[in-house]
Amino acid sequence: MTTFVAHLDADCYYVSAERVRHPDLTDKPVGVLGNNGACVIAKSYEMKAHGVKTGTPIWDAAKLCPHGVYVKRDFYWYEVLSRKMLGIVGTFSPRVEYYSVDEFFFEAIPTSHRTDLPGTATKIRDYIREAAGLPVTIGVARTRTLAKLFSDTGKPxxxxxxxxxxxxxxxxxxxxxxxxxxxGGKRADRLAPYGIRTCLDLADADGRLVNKLLTKTGYEIWLELNGTPVMPIRPERPPHQVLARGGSLMGNVDDPKLLWAWCVRHVERLIEELRYHNVRTTTLAIQLDWKDGTGTGGTTSMPVPTDRFDDLLDAARTSLRRAYIPGATATHMHVMATELRRAKGFQLSLFDAPDPKKEKLAATKHAINEKFGRFKVRSAATLYLPAVYRDPANDFDICDIRGKVCF
Known part of the structure; x- marks a missing residue:
């Protein structure tokens, strides 16, 4: 029996999410703005019709669409609705992959007659609209690649x-x-001399030629286009190779106390990511960019994989010392966890003793922040950054919206 794959893609997701809590935005040209309100990162179909594109600066967008409504992004809200969609899809299918904040792949299981997959796709689409208020498009086909291609033909x-x-x-x-x-364009240019311009051309091409031109990845796409599934649905994604937090220091920093405060902030943010992805690290690296254009780094290895604040803070202190240039002015910092391992229980090193007090303290801190808001409880070292924590825009990271690249 053939197994079919479904691809769900939310329509104009950020805009649709804003319309869920602000119904008066329905049918209006709406643009969602990035971190500093400088450019449009998402737009409604109504705004798109005026020529506004993703990445258009706000001053240009306002000229193209002067009657548009422009709102600041709220990644936390988008994540909440995304998880709600994920829960709904999970009631219809035993295998669901959270591909990105507005895209899922899942095994298509007919809800009534075993051949009624069109009716199933429609039922899931309509139920998500009713239960979550979000318009989505669903494509069902024999493989992931085909399902994603065909869902695009059905939008919105x-x-x-x-x-x-x-x-x-x-x-x-x-x-x-x-x-x-x-x-993309470069790969398409490789295919064009062989008369491969459409998806059907690629499907009908010789697989050996495709493998030669596009390597293993292209050959897998060719197999999928021909109905051979080689890209499985992954309910749990493989561990990342690297997780990192950091960015601009919001100015020039030459005070070592401020530099340490930024380091602690990024360590706390990094721990959030480690726990979200259920991984631990044995290596912590710090990269500093200096005002004169140079960069330095420091790395510290730990005896066992960890996501504990005290362990990572000790490693960060050592790494920062190795990267630090006395008297120099820093502009950017990145804290990186490498050599990641899936978190399964706790492994102690030969000389470690369990410390239930530290574990309880970390759990209490996490519980308070989960209930009352991010960074409500944080390290005292970050008190040197009052402006950062006073500005609510800094409660969210560019990459807080899972699986999306945002401005």
């Missing part, structure tokens, strides 16, 4: 199930090869 608020090879070929013939995720 569509439900597409492509179950036969003839139907697949009909749609693939209409799509340029650049519609495939992973095939």
């Amino acid at each position: 608020f569509g439900a597409v199930a492509v179950l036969t090879r003839d139907h697949e070929r009909e749609l693939l013939a209409k799509m340029p090869v650049t519609e495939i995720s992973g095939i």
Whole structure:
């Protein structure tokens, strides 16, 4: 029996999320602005019709669409609704992959008759609209690559199930090869001399040629286009190789106390990421960028994988000393955890003794911040950064929106 894959993609997700809590924005041209309100990171179809694109500076967008409504992004809210969607999809399918904040892959299971996948896609789409207030489009096909391609043909608020090879070929013939995720302009240029311009051209090409031109990744895409699933649904993603937190120091910093305060802030943010992804690290690195254009770094290894604040703080102190240049002025800092391991219980080193007091303290800190807001309890070392914590915009990171690259 053929197993089908479904791809769910929320329509204009950031805008749709704003409309859930502000229904008066419905049918209006809406633009969501990035961290500093400088550019549009998402736009409604109504605003898109005025020529506003993702990345358009706000001053240009206001000229193109003077009657538009521009709102500041709220990544926390988008994450909340995304998790709500994930929960809904999980009631319809036993295997769901959280691909990004507004995209999921899942095993398509008919809700009634075993062949009624079109009806199933429509039912899930409509239920998400009713329960979460979000418009989504769902595509169902034999592989991930096909499902993602075909869901794009149904936007907005569509439900597409492509179950036969003839139907697949009909749609693939209409799509340029650049519609495939992973095939950009450079790869398309490699294919063009061989007459491969559409998705159907690629599907019909010789697999050995595709492997030669696009290597293993391209060959896997070719297999998927021909209905052979090689990219599984991953309910739990493989561990990251590196997790990092950092960025601009919001000015020039030459005071070692301020530099340490920034370091502690980034360590606390990094621990959030480690725990979110259920991993621990044995190596902590710090990279500093200096005003004169140079950069320095320091790395510290730990005896066992950890996500504990006290362990990482000790490692950060050593790494910062190794990267620090006395009297120099720093502009950027990044704190990086490498050699990540999936967190499964606690492994103690030969000379470690369990410290239940530290564990309880860390758990209490986490519980308070979960309930009352991020950084409500934080290290006293960060008291040297009152302006950072006073500005609510700094409660969220650019990458707090999981799986998306934002401005």
